[in-house]
Amino acid sequence: MRNFKNLNMTEAYSISELSQEFDITPRTIRFYEEKGLLFPGRKGRTRVFSASDRVRLKLILRGKKIGFSLDESRDIIEMYEPETDNTRQLENLLLKIQEKRLLLEQRKKEINTMLKDIKKTESICLSALDDQ
Amino acid sequence: MRNFKNLNMTEAYSISELSQEFDITPRTIRFYEEKGLLFPGRKGRTRVFSASDRVRLKLILRGKKIGFSLDESRDIIEMYEPETDNTRQLENLLLKIQEKRLLLEQRKKEINTMLKDIKKTESICLSALDDQ
DNA sequence: TATTACGTTTACGTTAACGTAAAGATATTA
DNA sequence: TAATATCTTTACGTTAACGTAAACGTAATA
Incomplete structure (x- = not known):
């Protein structure tokens, strides 16, 4: 139950x-x-x-x-749980958030680049198979 | 020169x-x-x-x-440089490629999820600052 | 010619993120 | 009551990805 x-x-x-x-x-x-x-x-x-x-x-x-890393994850998680409503702290939090956002968007770009490359290789591979 | x-x-x-x-x-x-x-x-x-x-x-x-990891990177890099034109090998390569593609797309999704969460927190933060 | 810059190999040290094993408490089941 | 399951703490071990130091070669420069 x-x-x-x-x-x-x-x-x-x-x-x-x-x-x-x-x-x-x-x-x-x-x-x-x-x-x-x-x-x-x-x-x-x-x-x-x-x-x-x-x-x-x-x-x-x-x-x-x-x-x-675990430390980075802790940083991010702590942002989800602001413990204070003090303006100064909120502003700091906001900075942290924006910093982590940039980090995430950067990594997303890296992934997109890798995906593009990989798709190119894939299509080369496919057409090579076609030619047989 | x-x-x-x-x-x-x-x-x-x-x-x-x-x-x-x-x-x-x-x-x-x-x-x-x-x-x-x-x-x-x-x-x-x-x-x-x-x-x-x-x-x-x-x-x-x-x-x-x-x-x-370095091992994972090596896997991916080796896909860029196929050493053979044998059909069987090409098919294996293709499978590897597709597998890595899935992996990349998965990670991209994780990042997008984190970005959504983080943006939510950001806007909460911003409106909290507005109210002061 | 001595120093400086840049390279080499060998080898031990370090940190993160756990694995693994020992030795024991507690609670349920046979 | 004995065995089994699940939890605990303590502590040493392990792997990846380098850092760091020693001891040395070589080539250009002061």
Whole structure:
């Protein structure tokens, strides 16, 4: 009765639930906590992960796929959760955001360049096969 | 008289020329050779890099920026330089190409998702600043 | 001729991101 | 009650991608 469409209604997850869902080892998750990327609560000694931990984990793994280090991912994730409403801080946040946006757009361009090149090779390859 | 628009007309480059152009250390370049990513010739003991080495280096660094390992980059680079015209090999090459294309397109999607998220945060941030 | 610049090889060091193993707590099941 | 499953902490091991240092060769320059 705790699960609904594979989604925990209590919004609490065990380490094994998360590791299975994202196909990573518990060790990896503990490591992310150690590095200050996740903040599970405790029930006794065992970790209890919240929905926000789950989102964070998703963002970390997404960042990894496109070549972000854990530190870079933490930077980005922290932008999603501004802790203050002070103008000065907001402005700093905005700067950070714009910086990361540039970074992302740059990487997108690199990917597009590689895609163009690869498609060229592909078509050369295809026509070479046609000629046989 | 050897240079023309910062481009070596002899198509031969020293290790320091390349390391300066791409802002990496000579050690890095030697490491890439050691790992089978570059194949400089020798004049005596000193390495002589060709135009194709230079292109390869550029591709390696581009790959790094979007999170490819050196092994992955080598895979991709080798696709640019098919060594055979055998049909069977060409078909294999084509499969590899398509696989890498999927990988690239996937990463592009991840980036687009992150960009969307980041823009959302940005506009929240901006309107919060407006309200002050 | 001595220094400087640039190259070489060899080899050990470093950091990030985990893997792996040991030793134990706790809770459910046979 | 014994076994099994799942969790914990502690700690050493591993791989990729270089950094860094030593010790040396060679060629141009002061």
